Amino acid sequence: MTRKSEDAGRSTIRDVAARAGVSASTVSRVLGGVYPVSSATRTRVMRAVRDLDYVADARAKAVAGVGTPTLAFVLEDITGPSFAHMAYGVEREARRLGHLCLVCTTEGDVQHEVEFVEMMRAQRAAAVILVGGSADTREYRERTRRMADSLASAGSRLVLCGRPPLGPGAPVTVIEYDNEGGAHALVAHVLSQGHQRVLFLGGKSDHTTAQGRERGYLAAHRARGLDPDPGLLLHGDFTRDSGHRLMREALDQGLEFTAVVAATDMVAAGALTALHEAGLDVPGDVSLAGYDDIPFARDLHPALTTVHVPYEELGRLAVRTALGRTPENPDEHLLLGTHVVVRDSVGPAERGA
Amino acid sequence: MTRKSEDAGRSTIRDVAARAGVSASTVSRVLGGVYPVSSATRTRVMRAVRDLDYVADARAKAVAGVGTPTLAFVLEDITGPSFAHMAYGVEREARRLGHLCLVCTTEGDVQHEVEFVEMMRAQRAAAVILVGGSADTREYRERTRRMADSLASAGSRLVLCGRPPLGPGAPVTVIEYDNEGGAHALVAHVLSQGHQRVLFLGGKSDHTTAQGRERGYLAAHRARGLDPDPGLLLHGDFTRDSGHRLMREALDQGLEFTAVVAATDMVAAGALTALHEAGLDVPGDVSLAGYDDIPFARDLHPALTTVHVPYEELGRLAVRTALGRTPENPDEHLLLGTHVVVRDSVGPAERGA
DNA sequence: AACACGGCAGCAACCGGTTCCCGTCCGGAG
DNA sequence: CTCCGGACGGGAACCGGTTGCTGCCGTGTT
Numbered sequence: 001m002t003r004k005s006e007d008a009g010r011s012t013i014r015d016v017a018a019r020a021g022v023s024a025s026t027v028s029r030v031l032g033g034v035y036p037v038s039s040a041t042r043t044r045v046m047r048a049v050r051d052l053d054y055v056a057d058a059r060a061k062a063v064a065g066v067g068t069p070t071l072a073f074v075l076e077d078i079t080g081p082s083f084a085h086m087a088y089g090v091e092r093e094a095r096r097l098g099h100l101c102l103v104c105t106t107e108g109d110v111q112h113e114v115e116f117v118e119m120m121r122a123q124r125a126a127a128v129i130l131v132g133g134s135a136d137t138r139e140y141r142e143r144t145r146r147m148a149d150s151l152a153s154a155g156s157r158l159v160l161c162g163r164p165p166l167g168p169g170a171p172v173t174v175i176e177y178d179n180e181g182g183a184h185a186l187v188a189h190v191l192s193q194g195h196q197r198v199l200f201l202g203g204k205s206d207h208t209t210a211q212g213r214e215r216g217y218l219a220a221h222r223a224r225g226l227d228p229d230p231g232l233l234l235h236g237d238f239t240r241d242s243g244h245r246l247m248r249e250a251l252d253q254g255l256e257f258t259a260v261v262a263a264t265d266m267v268a269a270g271a272l273t274a275l276h277e278a279g280l281d282v283p284g285d286v287s288l289a290g291y292d293d294i295p296f297a298r299d300l301h302p303a304l305t306t307v308h309v310p311y312e313e314l315g316r317l318a319v320r321t322a323l324g325r326t327p328e329n330p331d332e333h334l335l336l337g338t339h340v341v342v343r344d345s346v347g348p349a350e351r352g353a
Numbered sequence: 354m355t356r357k358s359e360d361a362g363r364s365t366i367r368d369v370a371a372r373a374g375v376s377a378s379t380v381s382r383v384l385g386g387v388y389p390v391s392s393a394t395r396t397r398v399m400r401a402v403r404d405l406d407y408v409a410d411a412r413a414k415a416v417a418g419v420g421t422p423t424l425a426f427v428l429e430d431i432t433g434p435s436f437a438h439m440a441y442g443v444e445r446e447a448r449r450l451g452h453l454c455l456v457c458t459t460e461g462d463v464q465h466e467v468e469f470v471e472m473m474r475a476q477r478a479a480a481v482i483l484v485g486g487s488a489d490t491r492e493y494r495e496r497t498r499r500m501a502d503s504l505a506s507a508g509s510r511l512v513l514c515g516r517p518p519l520g521p522g523a524p525v526t527v528i529e530y531d532n533e534g535g536a537h538a539l540v541a542h543v544l545s546q547g548h549q550r551v552l553f554l555g556g557k558s559d560h561t562t563a564q565g566r567e568r569g570y571l572a573a574h575r576a577r578g579l580d581p582d583p584g585l586l587l588h589g590d591f592t593r594d595s596g597h598r599l600m601r602e603a604l605d606q607g608l609e610f611t612a613v614v615a616a617t618d619m620v621a622a623g624a625l626t627a628l629h630e631a632g633l634d635v636p637g638d639v640s641l642a643g644y645d646d647i648p649f650a651r652d653l654h655p656a657l658t659t660v661h662v663p664y665e666e667l668g669r670l671a672v673r674t675a676l677g678r679t680p681e682n683p684d685e686h687l688l689l690g691t692h693v694v695v696r697d698s699v700g701p702a703e704r705g706a
Numbered sequence: 707a708a709c710a711c712g713g714c715a716g717c718a719a720c721c722g723g724t725t726c727c728c729g730t731c732c733g734g735a736g
Numbered sequence: 737c738t739c740c741g742g743a744c745g746g747g748a749a750c751c752g753g754t755t756g757c758t759g760c761c762g763t764g765t766t
């Protein structure tokens with residue numbers, strides 16, 4: 001009826017069955033492993049399988065209900081070191097748990113995100129992990145809530161990783177790291193060195209990660225009874241170039257400060273270069289701190305004082321919680337701690353402002 | 354008022370059909386778009402679809418031959434900046450071409466790699482992209498050749514990206530970047546500054562990427578009639594820590610050199626820190642160069658002279674060539690060029706060795 | 707008024723697997 | 737020599753879609 005054999009690859013289970021002189025059911029059972037099959041038959045089947053280099057179609061298996069589960073990972077930009085580490089954690093844990101891992105980068109486009117989540121629902125993915133901060137608007141909550149419900153009703157699961165939670169009742173797993181706490185501790189460390197005017201190189205002002213870190217900056221000041229100059233709060237994004245530009249502008253404008261806290265290590269790296277270009281010594285003239293503890297932080301000169309965030313662990317945890325969810329504990333909300341790692345880029349304030 | 358389902362999600366096309374009072378075929382056609390359907394029917398069906406929040410099962414569509422194609426991406430470690438950029442290029446291009454993108458990290462384990470490729474064959478992936486250097490052994494060639502044949506006979510395609518080619522006749526697409534040429538140009542630049550003894554911080558000696566760069570180092574010397582001291586060739590891996598360790602050891606042993614060329618920017622970063630720790634000035638006392646031009650190279654101090662590799666473009670090209678392959682041009686082999694970018698970490702040799 | 711025609715919907719086969727259910731064949735026990 | 741039961745293999749239904757083919761029905765034409 002159909003083609004004979006090794007011509008165009010893609011042999012079906014029936015091709016194998018025909019070649020082995022048995023029925024398709026038998027082939028399936030041999031490959032499945034458990035059902036009793038005589039060893040003669042098994043041998044013939046295995047032989048045919050090898051001859052034809054047959055592999056069962058995973059999609060067909062999935063339709064029949066015995067497929068490899070899949071898990072999806074959505075982030076804005078896999079190029080950022082911190083996200084890359086999360087991706088690593090996710091992929092590793094997914095593999096450990098026998099899941100395939102689909103990845104999609106949105107480049108910040110909400111439309112991409114929505115479309116991708118819809119595709120994942122169609123793929124019957126076991127879970128969809130959304131990574132990275134976001135604008136915490138009403139529109140965001142509604143949209144995300146819709147995704148969550150939609151996935152939940154399809155037996156899947158939405159995981160928010162480092163993203164604003166949706167409020168009670170949403171079928172969502174949330175894993176956050178403590179941006180405010182980390183920034184608070186970091187800025188407290190800087191202030192304890194005697195700095196009075198600390199420049200903050202923040203991110204987009206509607207971005208929750210940026211907001212959290214900014215809140216920490218503010219809180220640390222207030223805890224010391226200080227009231228930071230609003231002019232010291234700058235906003236850009238989380239890229240190296242943003243840090244470079246912001247720093248240069250601050251310098252050009254003659255802003256006064258003795259320390260700089262950047263919202264990410266990338267921003268700090270750009271800022272450091274701008275500082276160097278201006279002939280300033282770090283930490284002699286100006287102290288500098290970052291956030292994320294990316295591997296390179298150690299190799300900046302001076303080595304960057306920063307806040308360590310367990311990104312890889314975060315990714316691992318995201319998939320574990322999403323997949324290992326128990327009925328009596330449906331909606332988890334984890335908040336991971338961070339800690340500041342002191343290196344060489346923050347020194348005592350010597351000159352007045 | 355809109356939706357009233359909420360029940361058990363996962364509705365099938367027949368559920369929709371029942372609710373709309375039509376047959377499954379009609380629902381399929383409405384959703385498909387082209388087949389003529391009366392507008393009254395169309396409305397009823399769409400209504401039912403919305404009520405049930407129905408999405409067609411992508412796996413089932415795939416089995417029926419109308420699925421979203423998939424493409425797989427295999428790398429050793431997504432955490433490395435250069436690989437992350439390739440991943441970015443791959444994912445972007447895959448999305449542009451309407452493909453889903455599966456990702457797997459092998460952590461250098463050959464077994465993982467083989468298993469994953471087999472899974473991808475089962476998934477009927479349109480192409481499998483293997484990324485990153487490898488040991489170029491006979492065993493490697495045979496194993497990879499098997500994968501290539503196996504995928505090809507299933508209508509899929511193996512792409513080797515920055516990996517050793519397999520020799521003629523293998524159904525493979527190969528995209529390489531010119532490691533030897535880049536290293537040659539870089540080292541030539543260093544030598545032109547008057548350096549005589551240039552330390553090379555290489556990778557694993559059986560790793561093709563490492564070998565290529567090492568060949569370039571040697572070739573550049575020979576082109577100037579020099580014969581480099583074999584004692585200046587050190588081997589580690591491509592990590593920051595390896596660079597740090599190797600550099601420290603070289604210093605401890607009192608090796609004499611006035612310049613250092615690292616096999617990757619990561620290695621260079623570690624080496625730079627080791628140099629600083631030893632109180633050496635770069636490029637005053639020692640010159641340093643890297644390879645890859647990762648974004649951070651600019652922010653090291655001094656800014657790192659290095660070789661730019663178009664990683665993102667590489668990834669994009671990999672999927673484009675794999676997918677856009679024409680029958681008359683089956684096995685492509687592309688070699689992308691690189692160029693050295695001169696920054697501040699290489700200076701003239703002043704002191705003799 | 708009879709007829710041809712074309713728009714539209716449904717049946718059933720198919721994609722490539724799995725698995726329930728049943729029939730056959732065999733050996734051992736009575 | 738039966739009878740019984742377990743081991744084994746096949747037919748067919750099913751998973752959730754798509755699509756070729758058929759046939760109904762309404763309308764315009766002669």
